[in-house]
Amino acid sequence: MKHLLSAADLDKDQVLELLATAEQMHELQDREVKKLPTLRGRTLVNLFFEDSTRTRSSFELAGKWLSADVVNVSAKGSSVSKGESLRDTAQTVAAMGIDGLVIRHPASGAPHQVAQWVDASVVNAGDGTHEHPTQALLDAYTMRRQIGDLAGAHVVIVGDLTHSRVVRSNLILLQTLGARVTLVAPPTLMPSGVQSWSDTDGFATTYDFDEVLPTADVVMMLRVQKERMSGGFFPTPREYTVGYGLTRDRLQRMAKDAVICHPGPMNRGLEITADAADSARSLILGQVSSGVAVRMSVLYHLLGGANV
Incomplete structure (x- = not known):
């Protein structure tokens, strides 16, 4: 290669x-x-x-x-x-x-x-x-060190899918390793033609974060890329956090051994709260290492x- x-x-x-x-x-x-x-x-x-x-x-x-x-x-x-x-x-x-x-x-x-x-x-x-292929590699590496083989693991990727270069590489790589992936975003941030991103049917899409949260082994939050947005993709930051942020309440409703990833940099208080970012479940600094x-x-x- x-x-x-x-x-x-x-x-x-x-x-x-x-x-x-x-x-x-x-x-x-x-x-x-x-x-x-x-x-x-x-x-x-x-x-x-x-x-x-x-x-x-x-x-x-x-x-x-x-x-x-x-x-x-x-x-x-x-x-x-x-x-x-x-x-x-x-x-x-x-x-x-x-x-x-x-x-x-x-x-x-x-x-x-x-x-x-x-x-x-x-x-x-x-x-x-x-x-962003090396980001996907380091994400997979971090997950494997924490939860082991990713074959069959459920990885939920949440947030600004439209402007993210991380999500496409992660989707491809995680499916290569046998993981089950669900992409979550509000309708305005769910890319059109997202189903064409992969040659397999091993992933799902949904607008309902709370529905898939309890079954996730890994919750990966994506940064809201405000610098790439030229219009209103959601009414207010508060409404985005309520619908798609990893809040203290959602942190408590995650599966017992589920972990948190974020490729960074983070918008604390928008897509992820300090409770989640700094919790024992967080692998975010591990991703950097x-x-x-x-x-x-x-x-x-x-x-x-x-x-x-």
Whole structure:
């Protein structure tokens, strides 16, 4: 595998191999010296056209802990701000002899285009409202560490499905691992044509969060992406929270061993309350920790000579 552009690029064996490698990489975080020589001599560029904290930082740490040389390039500080095209920017960076390019871009499909223009391995770190495959990998990794094999597990994904790039990758990857997925959103945030997102019928959609909540093994809350909204998708924040927020009341009605995920950043008090975000059921900080290990695994398999 040369690139990681979509969760659909991976079959079950490849996913399990990546997660197994991540398990080994995770042990590095407990060491005093967090360094492996695996990617010594390799160069990785993080090319981010959108703001990011978790993804960009975790890719940077992942590359550095594997001993790669890591360069961060943001649109605000590059020739993009002078009008340079995506193609020229990508080809200019690639011409410097890099080995890997991690790209986040507001246009869906941008990483797929870049992969056709450069020889370096390309990792999709989020493209528009399309996909975010490494987020899906780290979510699955976090869930498996807590509840075990995901085959047959019921994962409920709730919130702003229309503007989320996380949901599509998670839907694909979770079904690859045999999980049962239910997507929950108000009608205004349920994407049209959502049933075409998967080649299988292993997922359901509903507008009723309370109906599916008691049967969930994992409840994944999605951020309400107000910066992508150009109109009124719900009457008031309060009404959204009442209908689709993970409140204290809903926290109490979850199944005994059910856990909570959120890809972050969180809108506390909107899609999730502090009671839920900070509860013992919450795996949210674990997702952040897992992100470094999973991205180390991805970089190892793409740049370290391993065939996934």
